[in-house]
Amino acid sequence: xxxxxxxxxxxxxxxxxxxxxxxxxxxxxxxxxxxxxxxxxxxxxxxxxxxxxxxxxxxxxxxxxxxxxxxxxxxxx
Numbered sequence: 001x002x003x004x005x006x007x008x009x010x011x012x013x014x015x016x017x018x019x020x021x022x023x024x025x026x027x028x029x030x031x032x033x034x035x036x037x038x039x040x041x042x043x044x045x046x047x048x049x050x051x052x053x054x055x056x057x058x059x060x061x062x063x064x065x066x067x068x069x070x071x072x073x074x075x076x077x
Contacts, residue, residue: 015058015069016051022065036064 005013023033034044037057047053053061055069062069 012051016048018067019058019061019065020048022067023061026065028065033061033064037061 023030028036029041030044030048031041034041037044037053037060039047047057059069
C-alpha cells in the first residue's frame with residue numbers, strides 16, 4: 001500500500017503521465033522522443049520510467065507535444 005501522497009508528488013505523477021500520454025497521442029516513439037532531448041531510446045525509457053528527467057528536458061518534451069509546463073507557488077494559509 002502506498003503511503004500518503006503529497007500535492008507535489010501528485011503533480012509529478014500527473015506531469016509524467018501527461019507527457020507519456022501526449023507522446024502516444026502524437027505517435028512519437030520513445031526513440032523520437034529521446035532524440036528531441038538529445039538522448040537515445042534506452043536513455044529515454046530509463047529516465048521516464050525512473051522519473052529522472054530534469055526540468056529542462058520535461059519542458060522540451062512538453063513543447064514538442066504542444067503542452068506547457070507551469071510552476072506555481074502555492075500560498076499556504
